[in-house]
Amino acid sequence: MSQTAIPGYTYGTTSVPHSPITLEEFDLLKQTVLFTDEDSKYLRLSYDVLKDQVDAILDVWYGFVASHPYLVYYFSDKADGQPDGAYLAAVRKRFGQWILDTAAARYDQAWLDYQYEIGLRHHRSEKNRTDGAPSVENISYRYLPPLIYPITATLVPFLARHGHTPEDVEKMHLARIKSVILQVTLWSQPYIKEGDF
């Protein structure tokens, strides 16, 4: 999956705005969530495990969203309330790439900037704009933290599929939980009142 093959995937390009927090500030968030170099190592170990399973993982996640009408709502056409297939398909490609970008664990300035972009795309600031989707204006903040759990727990059977020890699978799992907590924190920034972030 090359970057140019995914419409709207602008990671590393000049169209991504600058993160409102610095790498030094992000380092304090990493300390808080207990994210260490060992977590980066286990995320990278997970890269090769996950790279051929991305579509199967997305099938699980899209099944979860589809079975919860209050979640699929955020992919609905505002006019008729029906799920927008084109929007779902466009997001899916970037979602797959996100699985791998999280595993690559290159959490540098370009990555930090792109997390800001992802947050803006969840929030009414920029939702729908990337895909020209005729959907609802905002993903309610309230569902962002709760999704940390299913989006990491459902990976465990996939992480276990390459013969790694249960200990290594657990370390890959915990490293991903920490990373997704950090990312949800960054994605929340556009939702937070001025001066409170």
Add this chain to the structure above:
Amino acid sequence: MSQTAIPGYTYGTTSVPHSPITLEEFDLLKQTVLFTDEDSKYLRLSYDVLKDQVDAILDVWYGFVASHPYLVYYFSDKADGQPDGAYLAAVRKRFGQWILDTAAARYDQAWLDYQYEIGLRHHRSEKNRTDGAPSVENISYRYLPPLIYPITATLVPFLARHGHTPEDVEKMHLARIKSVILQVTLWSQPYIKEGDF
């Protein structure tokens, strides 16, 4: 530890404001984080395990905060920047009760309302007011989600101390992660822009 013995612990009293979300809305958050009756059961199992270890757990958590100056800052006296001992001690008693309230898993209207109160006390809306503390005005949102990890991971050795099987310890641990994710979501509400929660 009786409720009246803890200054500022107003859970279940008329001084607690009404939650901005309903129990029906909270149920959708529970579905999203995959919180089930089994999680309630394992949280309640953890109650007896934790009830005699509360002070030892608080020692670990206060040690963690004390070793991170950017966290202890939120307990500092605004005038001289030094940690406010009285404020730290007052919060500690309620923090201990919170460990047990989370384990009791009576997530009803009174509990939901009190989560709103806890959120207000983190946010500039009501920070310092309960204890008359001369401290900084607001706990930055950015540290709330990252603290989910250490505040649950550090419980594992305590959960394991009553001879439960590793499987039961893990289920108590995962149930607490789900509960703390839900609570951090609720506590965030005062930080979120109007209409975006």
